[in-house]
Amino acid sequence: MRLKVINRQAVWDLLCCGGFAILLLYLLLSGAYLSYVSPRMKPYIYFMAAVLLLWSGRSL
């Protein structure tokens, strides 16, 4: 599909939500999240990363 117009707000949404999601996934996959919270939080953080990825995908 041809790109019509670049919407700056959508780009910022993509960068902010996507960046935050990638950071969370990095913390989870590297195990670094255990320095801050207990393992019980793992599914909740995965859920948050998934929602943030969905939000960033919606701004495309």
Next chain:
Amino acid sequence: MAAIPVYVVTGFLDAGKTTFINQLFNHPAWKGRDLLLLQFERGQAAITAKSGRVSLLQFSKRELEQPSGEIALRIGRQLALYQQQHGGTDYEEIWIEWNGVVPFEHLEALLLEPPLRRLCCLRKVFQIADADRLELLLNGTGGLLAAQLAVSDIVFLRNVKDKKQRRQLSQQIRVLNPGVAVQDFWEGLLQSRRKLEKRPSALKTLLGLAFLLLLAYGLIQPLLLLFGADTAVNTMVNIFLGIILQAFPFLLIGVLLSSAIQVLLPADFFVRHFPRTLSGGMVAALVAGFFLPVCDCASIPVFRSLIKKGIPLPAALTFLTATPVINPVVILSTYYAFNYDWSVVLERVCLGVIVSVLVGLTFALLPQRTEILQGYGQDPLLCSCGVYDTQQLPVEGWRGKLDLFWRHAQAEFFSVGKFLLIGTLAAAALQTWGSSSGFFSQLAGTGTLALTMLLLMLAAFAFSLCSSSDAVIARSLTNLFPHGAVLAFLVFGPMMDLKNLLLLQASFRRRFIVRLLLTVAGVCFLVVFGVFSLAGV
């Protein structure tokens, strides 16, 4: 070639849009400028511009009902004609007088049509509103005016009686659009061109802020090392990140639930299905609280949406205060933290239920007479998210509803999230101070149950621990403090703390928040003190 700046003047009938445009165009600052005025509403006043060279294109409401491509073509032809006549130069500005009863999305769609999207750039939106009719219109236009206020850069108020009315209206408008400037109509007319054109760049602001933070860090780092405070700052940063990682997922769940209630459930769902009696309502609130496996950050957005959907305040308050204490995550975390001791879990849950029911009852016996939600919160359609399902632009089908649900949740998450960030920062600073100064060990020798209870409740409020993990801290206090004081810490903390207070402030009025804080603190103290002291448990 630079895009032509577009300025929009919008407002309801008789708001004074044409008068505003006339005064503006006759201002010396517009002298000699070539302007194109697009009028989508023929007001009672006529255009009488003298200073500038104004080309006028008018469109009737019937033309607006046609596909926007035809209007865009007509405007595009006018722009091309002007270019031909003026050796390739464009109009300096395009001004649009927009009909307030037509959704603003139509105008945005029009400006994105192929003939216009590369030629025009929407610069500013001015809302003209009559002070006396603003509240009436907000409640009676099904979200239409709210949606317009949410996209406005400046709101010009006409016929403002006094400073008090101006302040009240400004507060209500800023609930719908926190960044909007609210100005008096005539004062606005006298604004200089420069001020009207001034447009802060979000990117520049963000980069500037990042630069300042880096600079501040670079300057402070050697000083911290010099005074040996770098450990404290690192501790604070770690505590801050810990709270953020713990609180944000729960806030997200709360926001998703809140948006589902707001967007997906029919407006009269709770009115039809929620128990009508006080006792039935409270039991329903406790059952709902038990099945919501989240911390206190999640219950506040849900509480707000329940109030908006018409749930009685006592039942909603019971839900708000009980949820963070009695849900399965909290029960299990307390169970593990206290070495598989069910008695502590039972005490926490039972006291939590008693306190939350009593808090609800106080609001049933002494009803809150003033409005509790900020701005136009009682209208189920209106909040500060800027995402509305208006009567004029209804959302159709499940796909549309789902799209609205995600947009609403995203807007609410970022709107409430900033309050959580501020609260978390304050809590992290207080926790760092608490741990470095040996706060708890200093308190240990203070003696009486009442005093230690008060001090631990104060600590729970200031430290804003997540209700799913505060039991670990409470366990470490059992050797230092009486059991009753530890229970007060475990019951009061999740119900009311510093970060909850800031989250509540995002949606509720200060008077209500103060009453809620004092009631929860008072009831919690009396109940726990009564059980552990007078009854001799």
